[in-house]
Amino acid sequence: MNAPDKLFAAPEPHVMKTYGRLPLALSHGRGCWVWDTDGKKYLDGLAGIAVNTLGHAHPKLVPALHDQINKLIHSSNYYLVPLQEQLAAKLCQLAGMSNAFFCNSGLEANEAALKIARKFGHDKGIEKPEIVVYEAAFHGRSIATLSATGNAKVQAGFGPLVEGFVRVPLNDSAAIEKLAHGHPNIVAVFLEVIQGEGGVRPATIEYLRDVRRICDERGWLLMLDEVQCGMGRTGKWFAHQWAGIVPDVMPLAKGLGSGVPIGAVLCGPKAADVLGPGNHGTTFGGNPLAMRAGVETLRIVEEEGLLANAAAVGATLRDGLERELAGVEGVIEIRGQGLMIGIELERPCGALLGRAAEAGLMLSVTADRVIRLLPALILSHDEARRIVAILAPLIKEFLAHPE
Numbered sequence: 001m002n003a004p005d006k007l008f009a010a011p012e013p014h015v016m017k018t019y020g021r022l023p024l025a026l027s028h029g030r031g032c033w034v035w036d037t038d039g040k041k042y043l044d045g046l047a048g049i050a051v052n053t054l055g056h057a058h059p060k061l062v063p064a065l066h067d068q069i070n071k072l073i074h075s076s077n078y079y080l081v082p083l084q085e086q087l088a089a090k091l092c093q094l095a096g097m098s099n100a101f102f103c104n105s106g107l108e109a110n111e112a113a114l115k116i117a118r119k120f121g122h123d124k125g126i127e128k129p130e131i132v133v134y135e136a137a138f139h140g141r142s143i144a145t146l147s148a149t150g151n152a153k154v155q156a157g158f159g160p161l162v163e164g165f166v167r168v169p170l171n172d173s174a175a176i177e178k179l180a181h182g183h184p185n186i187v188a189v190f191l192e193v194i195q196g197e198g199g200v201r202p203a204t205i206e207y208l209r210d211v212r213r214i215c216d217e218r219g220w221l222l223m224l225d226e227v228q229c230g231m232g233r234t235g236k237w238f239a240h241q242w243a244g245i246v247p248d249v250m251p252l253a254k255g256l257g258s259g260v261p262i263g264a265v266l267c268g269p270k271a272a273d274v275l276g277p278g279n280h281g282t283t284f285g286g287n288p289l290a291m292r293a294g295v296e297t298l299r300i301v302e303e304e305g306l307l308a309n310a311a312a313v314g315a316t317l318r319d320g321l322e323r324e325l326a327g328v329e330g331v332i333e334i335r336g337q338g339l340m341i342g343i344e345l346e347r348p349c350g351a352l353l354g355r356a357a358e359a360g361l362m363l364s365v366t367a368d369r370v371i372r373l374l375p376a377l378i379l380s381h382d383e384a385r386r387i388v389a390i391l392a393p394l395i396k397e398f399l400a401h402p403e
């Protein structure tokens, strides 16, 4: 087994050391498989952290992107961008929402959401609007989104934080009702439907319905960060759809472009007209290449029935893990939905990242103790069984011999 210091060696003297990286570089991929520069093959259980929705080098996506690159990569938001309207209309149809703003990443989508919430408050005469956020939440690493994030490690060293956030525990409706009494300036509730970086922790269906009701009763915006759990990963287009609710604001990113950088914030009627000309913008946001990637991703997901695949293959993966890890001491819980699965262990398990890579499997470890699987939505049942066959013995071996 690799020693931890070898795993996190950084043979990149000119790259800022903001990441602890495994000492391997990927050269190419096909479907759910990737190869490193030494020719070693890996089963990709991570998909670039929920990004490669269609796996690697998808035979329908690649020619479409070639076609777009040949036509126009970038124009400018000074002009009409027909592909923006095409993608916005499709996303709104799938989400039951009204309009979209396009940007380039998850944190940017969340920044737009936060600006919408604040301006929504100002438009109502609330000068110091407050936004309800959550313990263990993750919304990004800009100053505003790290302030909304509920993780002291992410915030350490970057104070003063942005004010105007009030924090509650997840899945505790009484806590949010109680908070409402002392905080007349609340304008929005902002949460991940399944907390990703926080350890694959789902909001319950009852809680989501409660929060929708509370927002309606009080005139607050319900803003659901679906950057990680959205885009079909749970077996529905958006994870909140399992609760039969519709948010007022929904940031998206990651899987929307199948690897081409993209972000979007969708708004329903309560929020659709909050931002007007001059209120928000970004040079790259909504460029034709990213928009084409989004349009084609949605088309291919539909054509290939990948929502149903995510649900069915996710069940195979989860059932397999539950079967193989049943009764194993040190496995606390297996949770998640569809192809977003977390396995919580009783102890920190970052070392499993390197051990899994050695065994030919890509995965992630988050919140110190949670092994996280976020494979492409094209994963097959056989590949799911292969993940179980590699991972279950690794977990057992790790729990028996953590060092």
Ligand SMILES: Cc1ncc(COP(=O)(O)O)c(C=O)c1O
Binding pocket: 105, 106, 107, 108, 110, 138, 139, 140, 141, 192, 196, 197, 225, 226, 227, 228, 229, 253, 254
């Ligand atoms: C729920 C959620 N929101 C926002 C972000 C930030 O996205 P990005 O890294 O694209 O800025 C992430 C990234 O992991 C995320 O999981």
